[in-house]
Amino acid sequence: MKNQHLIDEFKKYLQLAGMSPRTIRSYSKILKDYLNFVPDPYFATTQDLIDFALTKNSVSHRKQTQGVFKHFYRKIILKPKILTCLPKIKKQSKLPVILSEVEAHHVIAGLLNIKHRSILHLLYYGGMRISEVVNLKIFDINGKNNTVHIKNAKGAKDRVIPLPEETMDLLRAYYKKYKPKTYLFNSYIKNTKYSVKSIRKVVKKAVHLQGISKNITPHSLRHSRATHLLANGVDIKFIKQFLGHNSIKTTERYLHLTTTMLQDQITTADRFLKHKIETAA
Structure with a gap:
């Protein structure tokens, strides 16, 4: 060429x-x-x-x-x-679509396939990118201290993140059943990793099973986890480290999401109060 x-x-x-x-x-x-x-x-x-x-x-x-x-x-x-004369492209500031904590729980728990449920656990509870999940290898999981070592992620960076005990128990059960060899999640072809396309299908199916009409992608689970952690009082600096962001500004967009959630709760409460007053009258 x-x-x-x-x-x-x-x-x-x-x-x-x-x-x-x-x-x-x-x-x-x-x-x-x-x-x-x-x-x-x-x-x-x-x-x-x-x-x-x-x-x-x-x-x-x-x-x-x-x-x-x-x-x-x-x-x-x-x-x-x-x-020098190239115009600066302004980034669109669209807020990501997220699940509520209850929706996230039902989406994950609603899957019977232990492999698929394990993948969703890592996407949500691990706050992992889809590329990070497909590239995970068996020895990246540390069962002694309940952590996962994410290697060569976005920006060529490594990070170690904690996993909940429930996620670790699920991964142990998955390993015993499937016995993967190299990658944690193998495809049907020997010694090859699970595909990004397959994970997208798993997430789409899991959301559909719960009757949720939101446009949820694997990355939406990561967004949802970050928002829920922030809403529950986790310091934004720790969330930045957890997600592997280069800049705190990237993480700060979740502040807007928690504000939106607060507004939704207040609006719902106001509607209920208005209905209560009208009924009493």
Whole structure:
């Protein structure tokens, strides 16, 4: 492929910069598409960069594309001036959809399959990302102190998080039944990990079984756990560490969710009080 040497150099730079394998794959794919989009990256203009970024449908993908441009033109092409007129993309501030504590409990408990229930336990009680769950290996679980070691997560970071006793008991029962060899959750193909697609289907099924109409994804369980911990008095700094966030600002969005929950409770209470007054009259 034309410009393959640039893609190879870019990958090596990202590896040296400590990027996670997942980030390297996604950034390299974006760069490959970009190099097919422009005749010559050395003679590209700022407008070429903007036109390519606009081929991405979501704000998050456009921001990711700008991240690729910054690394590529500063460190590989060595023409950073092309970036100076790029507009700053504002991130959409949509609050994530979450389950209530009761809904989360029923969604998880409603699954009879012990493997599927174990996965949901880690997504919710462990506050784990879906990629972290599929990449878990048997020896990442420490049964002596009830912790899980999450390795090479987002941002190429490791963290150790505690798990509830109930989750550990469930994982022990799952291990005895399924006897996984390498990955904690194997697929039907020997020695391969469970797929992200399969976990999404499990979550969708679990939510549907409870008659919940919210658009709940595996990441919604992580959001829900963080919100519930904050609402129950856990310090936001500990939640940041628990979730593996780089910045406290990322964690602070859960403050807005707890405020929304409070408003919902007050609104419900006010409606009940109004009905009570009207009935008494």
